[in-house]
Amino acid sequence: VIARQLPPVSRSRPATLEEVARVAGVSRATVSRVVNGSPRVSSEARRAVEAAVVRLGYAPNRAARSLVTRRTDSIGLVVAESDERVFGEPFFASLVRGVSKELTGSEIQLVLLLAHSAAERARVESYVTSHLDGVVLVSTHAHDPLLVSLGDAGIPAVVAGRPPEGVALPYVDADNVGGACVAVDHLLGRGRTRIGTITGPLDMPPGLDRRTGYRQALAAVGRPHDPGRDATGDFSAASGERATSALLDHDPDLDAIFAASDLMAVGAVRTLIRAGRRVPDDVAVVGFDDSVVAETATPALTSVHQPVVDIGRRLVRVLLDAVTAERRVPAATVLPTHLVVRDSS
Amino acid sequence: VIARQLPPVSRSRPATLEEVARVAGVSRATVSRVVNGSPRVSSEARRAVEAAVVRLGYAPNRAARSLVTRRTDSIGLVVAESDERVFGEPFFASLVRGVSKELTGSEIQLVLLLAHSAAERARVESYVTSHLDGVVLVSTHAHDPLLVSLGDAGIPAVVAGRPPEGVALPYVDADNVGGACVAVDHLLGRGRTRIGTITGPLDMPPGLDRRTGYRQALAAVGRPHDPGRDATGDFSAASGERATSALLDHDPDLDAIFAASDLMAVGAVRTLIRAGRRVPDDVAVVGFDDSVVAETATPALTSVHQPVVDIGRRLVRVLLDAVTAERRVPAATVLPTHLVVRDSS
DNA sequence: ATGAAAGCGCTAACAG
DNA sequence: CTGTTAGCGCTTTCAT
Numbered sequence: 001v002i003a004r005q006l007p008p009v010s011r012s013r014p015a016t017l018e019e020v021a022r023v024a025g026v027s028r029a030t031v032s033r034v035v036n037g038s039p040r041v042s043s044e045a046r047r048a049v050e051a052a053v054v055r056l057g058y059a060p061n062r063a064a065r066s067l068v069t070r071r072t073d074s075i076g077l078v079v080a081e082s083d084e085r086v087f088g089e090p091f092f093a094s095l096v097r098g099v100s101k102e103l104t105g106s107e108i109q110l111v112l113l114l115a116h117s118a119a120e121r122a123r124v125e126s127y128v129t130s131h132l133d134g135v136v137l138v139s140t141h142a143h144d145p146l147l148v149s150l151g152d153a154g155i156p157a158v159v160a161g162r163p164p165e166g167v168a169l170p171y172v173d174a175d176n177v178g179g180a181c182v183a184v185d186h187l188l189g190r191g192r193t194r195i196g197t198i199t200g201p202l203d204m205p206p207g208l209d210r211r212t213g214y215r216q217a218l219a220a221v222g223r224p225h226d227p228g229r230d231a232t233g234d235f236s237a238a239s240g241e242r243a244t245s246a247l248l249d250h251d252p253d254l255d256a257i258f259a260a261s262d263l264m265a266v267g268a269v270r271t272l273i274r275a276g277r278r279v280p281d282d283v284a285v286v287g288f289d290d291s292v293v294a295e296t297a298t299p300a301l302t303s304v305h306q307p308v309v310d311i312g313r314r315l316v317r318v319l320l321d322a323v324t325a326e327r328r329v330p331a332a333t334v335l336p337t338h339l340v341v342r343d344s345s
Numbered sequence: 346v347i348a349r350q351l352p353p354v355s356r357s358r359p360a361t362l363e364e365v366a367r368v369a370g371v372s373r374a375t376v377s378r379v380v381n382g383s384p385r386v387s388s389e390a391r392r393a394v395e396a397a398v399v400r401l402g403y404a405p406n407r408a409a410r411s412l413v414t415r416r417t418d419s420i421g422l423v424v425a426e427s428d429e430r431v432f433g434e435p436f437f438a439s440l441v442r443g444v445s446k447e448l449t450g451s452e453i454q455l456v457l458l459l460a461h462s463a464a465e466r467a468r469v470e471s472y473v474t475s476h477l478d479g480v481v482l483v484s485t486h487a488h489d490p491l492l493v494s495l496g497d498a499g500i501p502a503v504v505a506g507r508p509p510e511g512v513a514l515p516y517v518d519a520d521n522v523g524g525a526c527v528a529v530d531h532l533l534g535r536g537r538t539r540i541g542t543i544t545g546p547l548d549m550p551p552g553l554d555r556r557t558g559y560r561q562a563l564a565a566v567g568r569p570h571d572p573g574r575d576a577t578g579d580f581s582a583a584s585g586e587r588a589t590s591a592l593l594d595h596d597p598d599l600d601a602i603f604a605a606s607d608l609m610a611v612g613a614v615r616t617l618i619r620a621g622r623r624v625p626d627d628v629a630v631v632g633f634d635d636s637v638v639a640e641t642a643t644p645a646l647t648s649v650h651q652p653v654v655d656i657g658r659r660l661v662r663v664l665l666d667a668v669t670a671e672r673r674v675p676a677a678t679v680l681p682t683h684l685v686v687r688d689s690s
Numbered sequence: 691a692t693g694a695a696a697g698c699g700c701t702a703a704c705a706g
Numbered sequence: 707c708t709g710t711t712a713g714c715g716c717t718t719t720c721a722t
Contacts, residue, residue, distance in 0.1 A: 014474075016698095016699055016700085017700060018699075018700095026708075026709085027708065027709045028699090028700080028701090028709085028710095029701080029702085029708070029709060029710080030707085030709080032701060032702090033701095033707095033708090036701085040707060041707070041708085042707060045707080045708080057471075059471050059472070059474075060699085060700075061412070061699050061700070062408075062476050063407075063408045063409075063411040063412040063417070063476075063698085063699080063700090064408075064412050064698070064699035064701090064714090065699080065701075066408040066700090066714095067406070067409050067412055067698090067699080067700070067701090067714045067716090068699090068700055068701045068702080068713080068714045069700085069701065069714090070714080072408070074456070077457070089438075093434075093438060096457070100457065100459040104459075104461075104462075104465060109456055109458075109472075110456065110457045110458075111419070111454055111455065111456050111457070112422070112441070112445065112455045112456070112457050113454075113455075114445040114446075114449075116449075117449075120449060126402070126404050127404070127454075129359070129404075131406075131407050131408075237641060263641075266641055270643070292638070293637070293638065293641055296582060296608075296611055296638055296641075296642070297641070298615070298643060361714095361715055361716085362715065362716060362717095363715075363716095371692075371693090372692065372693045372694080373693085373694095373715090373716080373717090374693060374694080374717080375691085375692060375693080377716070377717060377718085378691095378692090378717095380716095381717085385692085386691070387691060390692080405715085405716075406716070408714085408715080408716090409698090409715030409716040409717090410715080410716055410717075411698095411716090412697095412698045412700090412714090412716070412717095413697080413698050413716055413717045413718080414698090414716085414717070415698080
């Protein structure tokens with residue numbers, strides 16, 4: 001039988017570098033070198049230090065470290081969104097997963113900053129500039145003041161999704177144009193000819209880009225642009241219903257709808273059924289986002305999948321490159337989307 | 346015309362207390378007092394300092410402050426979950442909203458810690474104990490090692506949702522038992538008599554509690570417990586389908602189902618329709634969570650609403666009380682739920 | 691009411 | 707390869 005354990009180190013106060021040094025019989029500088037992985041340490045000293053670290057349960061004090069290095073080793077995820085729903089969106093959830101996934105293994109912490117009100121934005125800005133190494137910015141609103149102020153402040157920042165024109169920050173986005181294009185191609189391939197679209201808000205880049213993809217696909221096969229086949233929504237199911245009614249009014253023979261979000265697609269299906277159309281027999285419907293509702297809807301929705309988790313990971317990689325200034329970061333990174341075919345088309 | 350502005354303060358390096366003191370013509374100590382709202386300062390000095398603070402755009406350096414106060418002024422939101430989906434769940438999203446809402450206006454920052462793998466859990470634990478004032482723990486897994494280790498570590502912690510038996514941490518939860526009870530009462534009120542239930546996993550407190558509520562409501566009206574009317578699911582739609590088949594096998598005349606999650610309710614509806622039942626005419630269905638799918642499902646689902654945002658807010662309040670040790674914190678806080686009646690019942 | 695001074699725990703020259 | 711030393715920016719006695 002062995003003694004059960006070393007005398008339990010009192011947790012009253014975390015061990016310091018000083019204590020580790022004393023136990024290991026070296027100087028603070030040496031301990032610091034070991035802890036920070038410097039090669040300029042004898043293996044003998046290193047072993048002694050490592051043992052002491054374990055024995056004492058030593059963990060560096062970040063505050064002290066950051067005071068001298070002027071780095072906080074933490075990055076912010078800033079959600080600049082007055083509309084609180086955003087947070088509940090699957091897009092955001094997956095984004096966070098990607099971000100935190102990319103951070104695993106690094107010593108970098110993720111600080112969440114929600115800036116709903118105008119007052120909060122101001123706080124966020126001052127906080128960010130003095131306490132974070134960099135930020136990932138999520139904002140669906142065009143002309144978000146934070147977008148420009150953070151840009152001006154000169155703090156490393158990367159935007160999730162293409163920001164509106166005029167913002168000089170690097171961004172990572174899904175290929176919205178390409179995705180929409182593929183969706184419409186798919187509809188054309190199914191023999192549909194009278195294809196309408198329900199766009200997102202046109203002051204938001206994704207809204208704009210998906211409409212662009214729709215038009216490109218049609219233009220590519222020589223279809224002229226018919227304004228009556230465009231109806232604007234706001235990404236919500238209710239707006240999808242309204243838009244579909246409008247579309248049907250203009251062209252009762254519509255045989256397909258490309259909706260710029262799954263929620264709008266659900267609204268479209270609902271309205272189509274109510275109008276006596278069968279989906280997909282009479283009218284095929286394709287959504288965008290490949291969210292849970294696409295799977296659970298009846299019929300299950302064909303939808304464009306965005307690699308959101310990957311976007312999150314890439315966002316972090318770009319940001320960290322910007323922070324360390326190791327290399328010039330790309331102004332834009334566009335990740336591919338793909339179509340998931342289900343029952344609605 | 347006035348001069349456009351004071352000479353733009355160079356942002357090369359954030360202003361320090363020292364600089365503010367010089368500009369205001371006082372000592373560092375005085376500036377510190379003003380910044381921290383100490384009353385022992387003449388209004389004259391205070392004015393001078395405040396002006397200098399504004400002029401210099403001064404923001405205290407958290408690292409320096411935390412080094413001396415031994416407080417980090419940040420709390421962690423620890424998601425101890427190997428199952429990555431959790432993050433996408435609406436429950437989690439609303440929780441975060443509540444937490445961050447409660448934090449607005451305070452100087453406290455929210456640090457997000459995801460602990461998927463076992464290795465990460467270890468890191469999280471060490472990180473937490475040395476760099477955070479306290480943590481809010483989200484874990485749906487029974488017997489999560491973090492639950493006990495954080496409890497042992499003596500760091501202030503509060504759990505979202507009732508933890509499994511044996512965990513001594515304070516928690517905040519929705520009234521799952523009461524909610525389920527009300528749901529079943531509602532079904533009884535609609536004249537239903539053959540009411541089955543699809544439970545959640547029985548090793549999870551919410552799964553257990555909702556079943557308890559179901560049984561209580563039935564017992565209250567003298568219905569004996571019929572094991573054949575219990576089917577176990579895992580909160581997913583697919584499990585809801587399977588469970589419903591089992592329920593129908595046992596009792597083809599079933600006229601109502603209480604599902605412990607909206608997703609399972611959706612699965613139930615799907616299976617019922619396939620089996621030739623009309624919802625709600627032949628079989629009424631009630632879900633739990635009042636999530637987006639409850640709204641978008643066809644028919645729209647009657648569901649039990651949990652005050653998740655409030656849970657988040659309360660979590661923070663309890664945690665901060667525990668951190669400052671201002672008062673003994675309640676071991677359990679149970680917030681009321683309510684039924685949202687829609688078309689499925 | 692205010693200032694002087696002593697660190698908090700750590701890193702980073704700089705010597706040796 | 708290692709130790710000494712000088713702060714990083716802030717709070718906090720302790721005098722005054």
